[in-house]
Amino acid sequence: MIDTISILNEIKQAPYKEITISAPHSGRIEFAVDQIGTRVKGASGTWFERPGTLLARLVREGNPKPVYAPENGEVVKFHDVNDREFVQAGTPLMTIRHFLTKQEVMDIILKKALHLFNAPEKGRYYFVAEIDAKIKSQGLRSVSVKEGDEVLILSRMKRETTIPYHGPQGIIYTSYFNSNESVEMGAPLFGVCPEDQVKDIKAVIDKIQSGWEEQE
Amino acid sequence: MDKVRIVRHPQRVCLKDILENVYDNYTEIGGQGEYSIDPSMIIARAYITRNVGKKTYKQPVMVIGQEKGHGEEFRNGGSVKPWGNAKALEYMKVAETENIPIHSYIFTPGSYPVEDYPGAAQQIARNIYAMAGIKVPVVAVISEGGSGGAEAIGLADTRIMLSHGYYSVISPEGAAAIEGRSSASRKASGKLVENCARQLKITARDNLEMGYVDRIVQEPPLGARPDHFEFYRKLRQEVILATDEIILSIRGVKLFRAIALRKLNNPKIYVRWSLSTKSKERLVWRRYQKYRGLSRWAFEDSSTGFQRFKNFALETGWSIYSFLRYEFFGRHQRAITHLAEDVQGEVHALMDRVTHRFSSLFKKLPGVKKDREDVCQLTTLSTWEAGMSWNEHCRYVSPQANQDKTLTCPNSRKSNCLDLWAPDLFGDFAGVCSHCGHHFPMEYEWYLFNIFDSRSIREFNAPIEASNPLEFDGLTHKLDKAKKQTGHKSACMTFEAKIKGIQVVVAMLLARFRGGSVGAAEGEKFIRAAEQARRKHMPFLAYVHGTAGIRIQEGTNGLLQMPRCTLSVRRYLESGGLYLVVYDTNSYAGPLASFLGCSPYQFAIRSANIGFAGPGVIRETTGLDIPPNYHKSFQALSRGHIQGIWDRREIRNNLHHALMTMGGEFLYYR
Ligand SMILES: [Zn+2]
Numbered sequence: 106m107i108d109t110i111s112i113l114n115e116i117k118q119a120p121y122k123e124i125t126i127s128a129p130h131s132g133r134i135e136f137a138v139d140q141i142g143t144r145v146k147g148a149s150g151t152w153f154e155r156p157g158t159l160l161a162r163l164v165r166e167g168n169p170k171p172v173y174a175p176e177n178g179e180v181v182k183f184h185d186v187n188d189r190e191f192v193q194a195g196t197p198l199m200t201i202r203h204f205l206t207k208q209e210v211m212d213i214i215l216k217k218a219l220h221l222f223n224a225p226e227k228g229r230y231y232f233v234a235e236i237d238a239k240i241k242s243q244g245l246r247s248v249s250v251k252e253g254d255e256v257l258i259l260s261r262m263k264r265e266t267t268i269p270y271h272g273p274q275g276i277i278y279t280s281y282f283n284s285n286e287s288v289e290m291g292a293p294l295f296g297v298c299p300e301d302q303v304k305d306i307k308a309v310i311d312k313i314q315s316g317w318e319e320q321e
Numbered sequence: 322m323d324k325v326r327i328v329r330h331p332q333r334v335c336l337k338d339i340l341e342n343v344y345d346n347y348t349e350i351g352g353q354g355e356y357s358i359d360p361s362m363i364i365a366r367a368y369i370t371r372n373v374g375k376k377t378y379k380q381p382v383m384v385i386g387q388e389k390g391h392g393e394e395f396r397n398g399g400s401v402k403p404w405g406n407a408k409a410l411e412y413m414k415v416a417e418t419e420n421i422p423i424h425s426y427i428f429t430p431g432s433y434p435v436e437d438y439p440g441a442a443q444q445i446a447r448n449i450y451a452m453a454g455i456k457v458p459v460v461a462v463i464s465e466g467g468s469g470g471a472e473a474i475g476l477a478d479t480r481i482m483l484s485h486g487y488y489s490v491i492s493p494e495g496a497a498a499i500e501g502r503s504s505a506s507r508k509a510s511g512k513l514v515e516n517c518a519r520q521l522k523i524t525a526r527d528n529l530e531m532g533y534v535d536r537i538v539q540e541p542p543l544g545a546r547p548d549h550f551e552f553y554r555k556l557r558q559e560v561i562l563a564t565d566e567i568i569l570s571i572r573g574v575k576l577f578r579a580i581a582l583r584k585l586n587n588p589k590i591y592v593r594w595s596l597s598t599k600s601k602e603r604l605v606w607r608r609y610q611k612y613r614g615l616s617r618w619a620f621e622d623s624s625t626g627f628q629r630f631k632n633f634a635l636e637t638g639w640s641i642y643s644f645l646r647y648e649f650f651g652r653h654q655r656a657i658t659h660l661a662e663d664v665q666g667e668v669h670a671l672m673d674r675v676t677h678r679f680s681s682l683f684k685k686l687p688g689v690k691k692d693r694e695d696v697c698q699l700t701t702l703s704t705w706e707a708g709m710s711w712n713e714h715c716r717y718v719s720p721q722a723n724q725d726k727t728l729t730c731p732n733s734r735k736s737n738c739l740d741l742w743a744p745d746l747f748g749d750f751a752g753v754c755s756h757c758g759h760h761f762p763m764e765y766e767w768y769l770f771n772i773f774d775s776r777s778i779r780e781f782n783a784p785i786e787a788s789n790p791l792e793f794d795g796l797t798h799k800l801d802k803a804k805k806q807t808g809h810k811s812a813c814m815t816f817e818a819k820i821k822g823i824q825v826v827v828a829m830l831l832a833r834f835r836g837g838s839v840g841a842a843e844g845e846k847f848i849r850a851a852e853q854a855r856r857k858h859m860p861f862l863a864y865v866h867g868t869a870g871i872r873i874q875e876g877t878n879g880l881l882q883m884p885r886c887t888l889s890v891r892r893y894l895e896s897g898g899l900y901l902v903v904y905d906t907n908s909y910a911g912p913l914a915s916f917l918g919c920s921p922y923q924f925a926i927r928s929a930n931i932g933f934a935g936p937g938v939i940r941e942t943t944g945l946d947i948p949p950n951y952h953k954s955f956q957a958l959s960r961g962h963i964q965g966i967w968d969r970r971e972i973r974n975n976l977h978h979a980l981m982t983m984g985g986e987f988l989y990y991r
Binding site for chain 1: 725729
């Protein structure tokens with residue numbers, strides 16, 4: 106039994122994640138950001154084609170390589186590196202505090218609370234006919250699965266195989282795949298939780314949906 | 322700017338109004354309101370009735386044009402998608418088959434710049450190429466003529482412009498955005514837009530003075546509206562007169578010419594609008610000459626009188642020589658060769674039958690059989706490899722190779738490429754990442770030294786100089802700077818050279834000279850190069866070391882190079898030439914949508930970008946966000962726009978191979 110409420114409280118204590126930026130290779134560092142508290146942005150655009158905020162340049166053999174912020178957040182700490190100093194690969198440069206978004210909090214909770222069933226192979230997946238019919242008429246959470254049930258069909262290059270379920274018995278809480286898109290091997294297909302927890306999880310998620318304040 | 326406002330007013334006449342009021346009846350082809358492959362392009366078969374004496378004639382025409390509609394969203398403001406232009410082309414060909422004139426009405430701010438098949442640029446190129454040789458009279462009426470979209474249906478024998486219309490290489494806003502270097506987020510100031518519009522000389526009067534339209538139809542003071550019936554009457558008269566004039570000017574019979582003189586003053590004389598074969602040829606020739614003669618004043622030619630005379634003498638000499646060599650002697654020689662081949666074939670067939678009959682006898686003699694195999698091998702062996710010679714090159718060292726620093730490959734995140742040391746990369750690897758094959762840009766000199774045989778390059782027409790025909794602010798200064806920087810007088814370098822012994826004529830667009838943009842001087846040089854290739858019976862290679870499009874500061878003078886160059890390319894191809902295009906770095910817009918895109922053989926160097934409009938322009942005009950690899954050559958290849966992608970290190974071999982396989986012995990001439 107996982108206590109989702111206490112996980113949520115734990116996250117609320119520190120609603121952020123800290124990312125340490127370290128030097129990707131050796132070189133002379135030139136900081137572009139030098140104030141604690143500077144807001145930085147991660148990569149953006151539909152294809153993440155616009156890079157994030159420039160944090161520093163790492164110059165090696167006359168080639169200034171940019172170091173960009175990986176996520177939105179705020180610079181909270183500079184490590185013990187001086188501007189224009191030579192650094193070795195892997196030297197920590199600065200720490201960025203990234204405040205969690207609603208989606209990220211939900212993902213963390215669901216990941217802890219649910220048993221995730223992962224794709225055994227790359228391919229397109231869909232539910233077997235009877236489950237599919239049930240989902241369509243009564244919704245996803247009406248389906249309960251147990252070890253060995255045939256739940257999914259894997260379709261790859263026009264060849265179809267049924268996939269049995271492995272893991273604890275429970276209700277399909279959420280599904281992550283789309284039947285017309287190919288799923289990479291190892292990516293989660295759906296999450297299952299024990300029947301008696303559905304209510305708890307739902308309550309917590311609703312709480313996040315309505316009450317979580319995103320900090321920029 | 323007021324002109325633009327009038328032209329874009331939702332109450333301005335549109336093509337539907339014209340179809341209703343200028344023509345006597347019509348059937349729209351392939352569309353009903355929004356149900357059409359592209360509602361912004363309307364095709365209609367219409368007719369005009371004429372009462373002459375006691376007789377009534379129905380004269381059919383094909384009407385093609387953009388439809389803006391009166392505020393109808395689905396018309397997309399007359400911005401035609403590639404498939405709309407493709408439909409227009411289809412019905413131009415129908416008109417050609419039916420031998421009826423085409424009336425095209427240009428109501429477009431520009432083409433919709435998406436690359437989906439058939440591709441904005443490639444389809445416009447196809448349209449211009451087809452119109453260059455279409456064998457029916459074409460009359461174009463321009464109300465709003467914005468750049469490529471206008472050219473797609475605008476290559477006409479007579480161009481009529483509405484007095485409040487504009488005809489320009491780019492919309493004034495677009496020009497201001499480029500001039501002011503304003504980003505998509507920051508709108509160009511109204512004053513700058515105004516200024517650009519004035520300087521680009523986009524009005525009907527300006528275009529008439531420059532010679533790019535033939536006539537103006539006067540509109541009411543605030544522009545024509547759907548209920549101005551007097552205007553329709555005038556327009557109807559003008560299009561009829563224009564069509565009559567074209568037909569009469571190319572009719573062979575003297576009698577008609579006599580009538581022609583009278584006809585122009587008297588609209589009551591009937592002229593049949595179909596053409597005979599002979600007149601069709603005259604029509605196309607006249608169209609070629611018309612466009613060849615345009616915009617000749619818009620560049621400077623600093624060559625001396627003696628040089629000009631020498632060139633003229635040489636050209637004439639070559640014409641005579643090639644006539645004798647290829648037309649006169651060549652034809653007879655070919656006839657003899659063909660005869661010999663036929664005879665040989667007959668003998669073979671005969672021999673085959675004889676040997677077949679005695680085959681059982683022959684099989685018993687192993688020696689004979691072996692002999693025959695030898696013969697077979699000998700005859701199928703390709704013959705040209707023996708004569709190939711390879712010259713050693715003098716080395717060219719790129720200035721980029723003289724820097725002591727490393728560079729990061731743009732694909733390093735994806736492919737884990739190691740950093741590359743500049744002298745290695747630009748000195749030894751030809752600017753190609755040794756890990757993933759990404760091509761860094763190289764300067765054009767590298768190609769001169771690495772594609773062509775050493776000391777085989779002979780430049781010609783170098784004195785033709787880019788100038789500032791519209792006296793656009795700052796252009797003269799920018800051109801001077803570019804001339805000093807590159808040592809060239811225009812962005813187009815034309816020369817003869819050899820590739821492994823094969824003589825070719827090359828026109829090279831240099832990215833370093835104002836982005837490789839094409840203006841009147843570049844167009845003229847390109848045309849002269851195509852003519853030279855035709856005269857000397859050589860293959861013609863367009864090497865695009867990057868082009869940003871038409872030089873907008875030259876306004877319509879630049880825009881006109883699209884049809885002009887395409888006409889000359891068509892003339893070259895139709896007389897049997899082999900025209901290859903190779904794209905490198907970034908090639909965009911006008912040139913691609915005309916004289917480059919019409920080549921049946923277009924190749925790209927890897928990592929090149931090819932497209933109609935850059936990502937910024939697409940976002941601004943369509944609101945679409947496009948992926949970063951949208952214009953990459955591999956995308957262009959999979960969309961069917963180009964025919965192959967070459968590695969820069971193999972370019973010399975690939976070009977030679979292409980010349981040999983697409984050519985052959987009678988290669989460059991039918
Ligand atoms: Zn690479």
